[in-house]
Amino acid sequence: MSKFNKDVGNFISLVTGAKKTMAYRVDQVERKKHKSPILSGFFGMNKIQSLLSKEGATGLRIYYGLDIDGDGKRDKQFVLVATDKDGNDILPSLEKGLAKDASAEDILSTDLWCPYDCPKANPLNSDNG
Structure with a gap:
C-alpha cells in the first residue's frame, strides 16, 4: 500500500493542537518580530x-x-x-493555464x-x- 493513501494524517487532541499553534505564534511574534502574523486561512x-x-x-x-x-x-x-x-x-497541463498564468x-x-x-x-x- 502506498504511503500516500486516503488515511494519512493523525488526529490530535485540542491540547496538542493548541501547543503547536501557540509555538508558531510565539515564534512569529517574538523571534521573527511580526506584529500580526498569518495564523490560518479558510x-x-x-x-x-x-x-x-x-x-x-x-x-x-x-x-x-x-x-x-x-x-x-x-x-x-x-x-x-x-x-x-x-x-x-x-x-494542470501547460495548455490549461500554466503557460498563460490562468486559473x-x-x-x-x-x-x-x-x-x-x-x-x-x-x-x-x-x-x-
Whole structure:
C-alpha cells in the first residue's frame, strides 16, 4: 500500500493542537518580530472537494507560499493541490493555464486570512481561548 493513501494524517487532541499553534505564534511574534502574523486561512468545502474529486486524487498537499501582491509585506500563505497515490501533485497541463498564468481550478489559495477574518478566540488561535 502506498504511503500516500486516503488515511494519512493523525488526529490530535485540542491540547496538542493548541501547543503547536501557540509555538508558531510565539515564534512569529517574538523571534521573527511580526506584529500580526498569518495564523490560518479558510478554504471553502466546495473548493476542497473539487480538488479531492480530481481523477486519481488521494489527498491534498499544502505548500507554504509568500504573498506577492507588491505591498512589501511577506505574508505567509498556503497553496493547496490534489495529490495522487504516489505523492505526485495533480497539476494542470501547460495548455490549461500554466503557460498563460490562468486559473485552471487545480491549485487553490484563499483571501480569507486570520488575523483579519478570524473565528472567535479559541485555544488554536489565541491565548484567550
